[in-house]
Amino acid sequence: MSVLFDILGSVGMWEAVLRIATPLILGTLGVLLCERVGVLNLGIEGIMTFGAMIGWLTVYSGGDLWTGMVAAALGGAMFGFLHALLTVPLGLSQHVTGLGITLFASSFSYYVFRLAIPTSSSPPTVEPFRPLEVPVLSDIPFVGPVLFHQTAPTYLALVLVALLAWVLYRTPLGLAIRMAGENPHAVDAQGIDPIWLRIGTIMAGSALMGMGGAFLTLAAFNSFFPTMIQGRGWICVALVVFASWRPGRALLGALLFAFFDAFQLRLQTVVEGVPYQLFLMLPYVLSIVALIVMARRASVPQALMQPYRRGER
Amino acid sequence: MRFERRDHPSRLVTVLAPIGAILAALVVAGVLIAIAGANPFRAYALILKGAFGSRLGFSETLTRATPLILTGLAAAVAFRARLWNIGGEGQFYLGALAVPALGMIPAFAALPGPMVMVACLVVGAVAGMILLLIPLGLRLKFGVDEVVTTLLLNFVAVLFVSLMIEGVLKDPLAFGWPQSVPVPDHAVLPKLMDRSRLHAGLLIAVGMAIFVWWLQSRTVFGMRARAAGLSPRAAAFAGVPLGRTLIAVACLSGGLAGLAGAIEVMGVKGYVTTDLSPSYGYSGIVIAMLANLNPIGVIAAALFSAVMFVGADSMSRALSIPSYIADVTVALSLLTMLVAIFLAQYRVRR
Numbered sequence: 001m002s003v004l005f006d007i008l009g010s011v012g013m014w015e016a017v018l019r020i021a022t023p024l025i026l027g028t029l030g031v032l033l034c035e036r037v038g039v040l041n042l043g044i045e046g047i048m049t050f051g052a053m054i055g056w057l058t059v060y061s062g063g064d065l066w067t068g069m070v071a072a073a074l075g076g077a078m079f080g081f082l083h084a085l086l087t088v089p090l091g092l093s094q095h096v097t098g099l100g101i102t103l104f105a106s107s108f109s110y111y112v113f114r115l116a117i118p119t120s121s122s123p124p125t126v127e128p129f130r131p132l133e134v135p136v137l138s139d140i141p142f143v144g145p146v147l148f149h150q151t152a153p154t155y156l157a158l159v160l161v162a163l164l165a166w167v168l169y170r171t172p173l174g175l176a177i178r179m180a181g182e183n184p185h186a187v188d189a190q191g192i193d194p195i196w197l198r199i200g201t202i203m204a205g206s207a208l209m210g211m212g213g214a215f216l217t218l219a220a221f222n223s224f225f226p227t228m229i230q231g232r233g234w235i236c237v238a239l240v241v242f243a244s245w246r247p248g249r250a251l252l253g254a255l256l257f258a259f260f261d262a263f264q265l266r267l268q269t270v271v272e273g274v275p276y277q278l279f280l281m282l283p284y285v286l287s288i289v290a291l292i293v294m295a296r297r298a299s300v301p302q303a304l305m306q307p308y309r310r311g312e313r
Numbered sequence: 314m315r316f317e318r319r320d321h322p323s324r325l326v327t328v329l330a331p332i333g334a335i336l337a338a339l340v341v342a343g344v345l346i347a348i349a350g351a352n353p354f355r356a357y358a359l360i361l362k363g364a365f366g367s368r369l370g371f372s373e374t375l376t377r378a379t380p381l382i383l384t385g386l387a388a389a390v391a392f393r394a395r396l397w398n399i400g401g402e403g404q405f406y407l408g409a410l411a412v413p414a415l416g417m418i419p420a421f422a423a424l425p426g427p428m429v430m431v432a433c434l435v436v437g438a439v440a441g442m443i444l445l446l447i448p449l450g451l452r453l454k455f456g457v458d459e460v461v462t463t464l465l466l467n468f469v470a471v472l473f474v475s476l477m478i479e480g481v482l483k484d485p486l487a488f489g490w491p492q493s494v495p496v497p498d499h500a501v502l503p504k505l506m507d508r509s510r511l512h513a514g515l516l517i518a519v520g521m522a523i524f525v526w527w528l529q530s531r532t533v534f535g536m537r538a539r540a541a542g543l544s545p546r547a548a549a550f551a552g553v554p555l556g557r558t559l560i561a562v563a564c565l566s567g568g569l570a571g572l573a574g575a576i577e578v579m580g581v582k583g584y585v586t587t588d589l590s591p592s593y594g595y596s597g598i599v600i601a602m603l604a605n606l607n608p609i610g611v612i613a614a615a616l617f618s619a620v621m622f623v624g625a626d627s628m629s630r631a632l633s634i635p636s637y638i639a640d641v642t643v644a645l646s647l648l649t650m651l652v653a654i655f656l657a658q659y660r661v662r663r
């Protein structure tokens with residue numbers, strides 16, 4: 001038992017929670033935005049892959065780290081636009097289109113990566129984001145290093161949670177977005193075009209997904225390799241259900257999830273005789289459990305997955 | 314500009330849709346090849362030559378198409394009933410793992426040869442079924458969307474395979490490499506062509522496509538599955554037992570994906586590793602859509618994908634274009650096919 005307390009009491013463990021949570025926060029916010037406006041975006045896994053690749057490649061070819069983040073956001077928005085084009089004005093199946101975007105974006109990322117970096121025994125690296133010490137606050141024992149010794153994108157992700165919650169619940173734009181996900185006819189009656197509103201919101205959400213991917217190659221690690229997203233995108237889709245489509249709870253869900261992940265990583269090193277694969281299964285199994293727990297309680301946006309065509313009901 | 318539903322989509326347009334979709338995907342991929350500094354026409358000529366130009370290439374293409382036909386069918390039967398089985402990859406792996414696992418049972422090894430083979434195929438299919446019945450059960454019991462759960466279970470399945478082949482199923486003679494014990498001798502599928510990897514699994518795959526076609530167009534089950542997909546409420550009102558129909562569809566779909574894994578390990582590899590599948594499960598989704606969920610069309614769509622994958626391997630060696638271009642083209646053809654189906658059903662009005 002004392003081993004467990006050692007892990008739970010260590011600064012490193014809690015510092016890791018926020019680090020592991022960051023791509024999940026960004027991805028979950030992205031999915032949340034798309035679904036709040038009424039569109040399921042299963043392109044996330046591929047969009048995160050592309051964000052990870054293009055962000056890394058931008059920095060590797062001499063751009064600075066923030067240029068890399070911006071490139072990832074733009075790349076994400078680009079694939080988001082493609083997804084929106086197919087699912088919103090054309091009203092194609094959101095499930096199949098999303099999977100198509102994932103397959104296309106990830107294979108396209110690998111193609112571009114291989115073109116840029118032909119073959120190498122060890123993957124080339126970049127200088128990643130360094131943890132930023134917030135003056136004074138980071139000197140607080142325990143809390144200081146955990147909360148105020150993180151990389152800049154982590155702070156950005158936390159700010160974005162608050163910003164998104166404010167936009168969604170306190171601005172006319174947010175009201176329109178939420179309404180488009182509940183009843184697009186009502187939005188149209190207000191003189192706002194639900195088609196463009198949906199396209200724009202999906203692009204914004206996808207930009208966040210791209211940034212979530214780039215966090216992995218520019219802050220958590222320092223190189224890109226195929227299949228590095230490892231289902232994080234799908235986990236974000238599950239987290240949005242867990243969060244009942246609310247930004248605050250999305251943050252909570254991502255943190256809880258990251259806590260389990262950081263905990264199992266450390267547990268692996270001290271518990272002997274348990275195969276490591278069982279620990280690695282934990283995040284996926286937990287996501288499924290979260291879905292089961294929340295399935296009946298979740299307040300699904302009413303118009304989710306329903307294409308809008310004016311004059312059609 | 315707006316879209317108007319056609320009352321009667323013309324037959325011709327429906328048939329031309331996949332061809333147009335593939336051409337459009339090839340044009341976009343061609344631009345990507347040109348950007349990489351190679352001549353796209355030469356690249357495509359090399360792909361065709363690699364896939365068909367030699368006895369070896371041709372047999373490889375058919376070998377590659379075999380699991381793709383089965384995973385394509387798995388997705389097609391599920392999607393037709395609006396059961397979103399995206400877990401073909403995981404079901405494929407569990408189906409493959411079931412074969413060496415069965416071989417570990419001593420009593421089983423004493424069975425006569427043909428029975429061993431049939432038992433392995435059946436057990437592989439059952440393993441795939443079980444993995445799909447879990448998410449279906451969660452959907453029927455708790456209302457959990459099966460898209461995300463089947464996706465997540467893919468990762469669990471591969472980790473489970475890794476656990477087994479580093480544990481009880483580990484081959485002690487593999488110099489420490491994580492791979493399973495070999496499949497039982499009697500379970501190795503006979504070759505269709507000597508000096509090639511082409512095996513009898515191709516016949517099983519084509520046979521299954523015909524079987525699924527018969528099932529869907531000539532039986533009550535087929536009609537019920539279709540009705541359940543088109544409109545669950547109307548189907549329930551007409552007396553279709555929705556739950557039971559979906560369970561049967563899941564058994565068929567998961568079974569086909571599991572069978573794909575069993576056949577791949579019995580026909581080609583002989584043992585299980587965690588890189589047995591170059592995402593056959595996910596490619597199955599593309600193939601099912603390209604075929605417009607038609608079981609016979611799945612054979613053609615699987616051949617197209619197999620040509621791209623096998624051909625791109627040899628093309629990439631000659632032109633130093635990454636062979637990922639095949640994945641890009643296949644993924645793109647899914648998106649273009651969706652648009653093509655749409656255009657076949659709607660007309661554009663100004």
